[in-house]
Amino acid sequence: MRAPRHHTREMVKIFDTTLRDGEQSPGNTMNIQEKLRVARQLEMLGVDIIEAGFPIASQGDFEAVKLIAETVRTSEIAGLARANDMDIDRAWEAIQHATMPRIHTFISTSDIHLKHQLRKSRDEVLKLAVKAVKRAKQYTPNIEFSAMDATRSDWEYLCRVYAEVIEAGAVTINVPDTVGYAVPDEFGALIRYIRDHVPNIDHATISVHCHNDLGL
Incomplete structure (x- = not known):
């Protein structure tokens, strides 16, 4: 597990939630491979943090977040979780193999x-x-x-x-x-x-x- 990139206080970090909040837009539903493709493009763009999804929402979302966490190497990978043990445990299960995981x-x-x-x-x-x-x-x-x-x-x-x-x-x-x-x-x-x-x-x-x- 690597530490998140160092930033000075004056530097803006980009947190991209296309794969979580963006997918809620009408007509924007993606399958696992499409989500992985988007994540790779975001990584290539130098996005600091990629919110890969909401792991407890569905098995499909969990699998997508897990695959992205195992594939992307240079961006932090965030999993969304409500403030309860079950959500947090499931989020960690999905993102634990990321280079830089974030709950x-x-x-x-x-x-x-x-x-x-x-x-x-x-x-x-x-x-x-x-x-x-x-x-x-x-x-x-x-x-x-x-x-x-x-x-x-x-x-x-x-x-x-x-x-x-x-x-x-x-x-x-x-x-x-x-x-x-x-x-x-x-x-x-x-x-x-x-x-x-x-x-x-x-x-x-x-x-x-x-x-x-x-x-x-």
């Missing part, structure tokens, strides 16, 4: 998702997030945590979650605009707030996941 775990943090999707309190979600990162850390130090629906989350609570998962071992924290809610200035303000209010932010890379649902 990308996520849980919702917005109050609307907590109430209607998870039916959990803020404290319960925080505990699940920390537990997931600690579980992933048993397999690899290369852990990314996403606060799903971050742009509709309470900013103070969001920063609390990020601080706790960094303390637990996350080296990348992702800020996803899951429902395409934010406009650029607002999103930029959120990133500045996170930088200013997460005390251990210097121990993690800030990642962003944006949609263009508003056509901007």
Whole structure:
């Protein structure tokens, strides 16, 4: 297992999610060999991190992620996992033979998702997030945590979650605009707030996941 490429703080890393989020677009379903071909092209382009799929979603997705992890040598290979042991274990099973494996775990943090999707309190979600990162850390130090629906989350609570998962071992924290809610200035303000209010932010890379649902 190789360590991820070294980057200075001023360098932007490219995290490509064509094989996971991109495949959800209508008409973009791919078979295993097509996914491998895309992964090889992304590697040739010098993409830093390739999110190869969501291993627990289906056997086909698992096999595709596993094949990509065994084939691609110069890009980090990420497997997506919800914040539970079963997902994280399955993700690791798929990516363990990658040169640079990454577990990308996520849980919702917005109050609307907590109430209607998870039916959990803020404290319960925080505990699940920390537990997931600690579980992933048993397999690899290369852990990314996403606060799903971050742009509709309470900013103070969001920063609390990020601080706790960094303390637990996350080296990348992702800020996803899951429902395409934010406009650029607002999103930029959120990133500045996170930088200013997460005390251990210097121990993690800030990642962003944006949609263009508003056509901007």
